[in-house]
Amino acid sequence: xxxxxxxxxxxxxxxxxxxxxxxxxxxxxxxxxxxxxxxxxxxxxxxxxxxxxxxxxxxxxxxxxxxxxxxxxxxxxxxxxxxxxxxxxxxxxxxxxxxxxxxxxxxxxxxxxxx
Amino acid sequence: xxxxxxxxxxxxxxxxxxxxxxxxxxxxxxxxxxxxxxxxxxxxxxxxxxxxxxxxxxxxxxxxxxxxxxxxxxxxxxxxxxxxxxxxxxxxxxxxxxxxxxxxxxxxxxxxx
Numbered sequence: 001x002x003x004x005x006x007x008x009x010x011x012x013x014x015x016x017x018x019x020x021x022x023x024x025x026x027x028x029x030x031x032x033x034x035x036x037x038x039x040x041x042x043x044x045x046x047x048x049x050x051x052x053x054x055x056x057x058x059x060x061x062x063x064x065x066x067x068x069x070x071x072x073x074x075x076x077x078x079x080x081x082x083x084x085x086x087x088x089x090x091x092x093x094x095x096x097x098x099x100x101x102x103x104x105x106x107x108x109x110x111x112x113x114x115x
Numbered sequence: 116x117x118x119x120x121x122x123x124x125x126x127x128x129x130x131x132x133x134x135x136x137x138x139x140x141x142x143x144x145x146x147x148x149x150x151x152x153x154x155x156x157x158x159x160x161x162x163x164x165x166x167x168x169x170x171x172x173x174x175x176x177x178x179x180x181x182x183x184x185x186x187x188x189x190x191x192x193x194x195x196x197x198x199x200x201x202x203x204x205x206x207x208x209x210x211x212x213x214x215x216x217x218x219x220x221x222x223x224x225x226x227x228x
Contacts, residue, residue: 034215038156043201046215059215091156095216104148104216106158 002028002098006107013084013114020080021110023050023094029074030096034104035067038091050077050094084114117142117204121219129227134189136222138202145205147185148216149176152199161187161200192226199223 003026013019023033033050048058048069056069068080081088093109118141128134138147146165152158162169162176164185169176173192178185189196203216 036215043218043220044158044203044216046217049215093156093158095158103160103163105160106150109156109158111156 002026002096002103002105004094004096004105004107006094006110008110009108010111011113013112015085015114016083018080018082019084019112020078021092021094021112023077023079023096023107025075025096025098025105028096028098030077030098031074033071033077033094033096035069035077035079036093036095038093038109044093047092048079050079052077081112084112086114088112089114117144117206117217119202119204119217119219121202121222123222124220125223125225127225127227128192130193132192132226134192134196134224134226136187136200136202136224138185138187138219140183140202140204143180143183147178148203149185149187150201150203150218152201152221154198158201189224194226194228197225 005024007022031052035047036044037047038044046059047062048056050056050069050071052071058064071077091109091111095104095106097104120139122137146163148163149161150158164178173190175188199221201221203218205214
C-alpha cells in the first residue's frame with residue numbers, strides 16, 4: 001500500500017521556539033494532505049487541510065498564524081508550530097488520500113513535547 | 116457536524132473470542148473508515164466501506180447506511196490484535212476519501228492470551 005512518512009517521530013522543544021514537522025508521501029503524489037492532532041486519551045481532531053499550490057484551510061479554532069502549513073510539492077507538506085507552548089504538546093499526524101475517493105494513508109505521527 | 120459514537124469504549128477478551136465493535140454516526144455519509152492505532156500512535160487504515168460488508172483476513176466490517184451504523188468484527192482474536200480501533204467519517208458532502216475525517220473516540224481492545 002501507499003506509504004506516508006513523518007519527520008521527526010518525536011521532538012522536545014523549549015517554550016517559545018518553533019518546530020517544523022514534515023509529512024511526505026513516498027510512492028504517490030498528494031495534492032491534498034491532512035493534519036490531525038491527538039491529545040492524550042482523546043480522539044484525533046482535524047486541524048487543517050494542506051493543498052499543494054494554494055493556501056491551507058484551517059478548522060474552526062485552529063490558529064493559522066500559529067500552525068503554519070506549507071505544501072511545497074506534490075509529495076511534501078510541512079507543519080510549523082510557531083512560538084510553541086506547553087499546551088501545544090500533542091501527537092501530530094498527517095494523512096494523504098490517494099486514488100480519488102479511496103483510502104487515506106496515515107503517517108506514523110510526531111509526538112511533540114514543549115517544556 | 117457529524118457525531119461519531121463508538122462502543123464499547125474498552126473491551127478485554129480472551130484469545131480466540133469473537134470481537135464486535137460498533138460505530139454509529141448522526142449524519143448521512145457516503146463511506147466510513149475503520150482504523151487501527153497501535154500503542155506507539157501509528158495508524159493503519161483497515162477498511163473504507165460504503166455499503167454491505169468487507170473482509171480482510173480475520174477482520175470483517177459491515178455498514179448499514181440507512182441505520183447510520185457500522186460494525187467491526189474480529190474472528191479468532193489474538194493478543195496481537197490488541198490496539199485502539201477507531202471509526203471515522205468524512206463530511207456529509209464528501210465523496211469519500213479526499214476530505215478530512217471526523218473520528219470516534221476509539222475502542223481500546225485488549226486480547227489476553
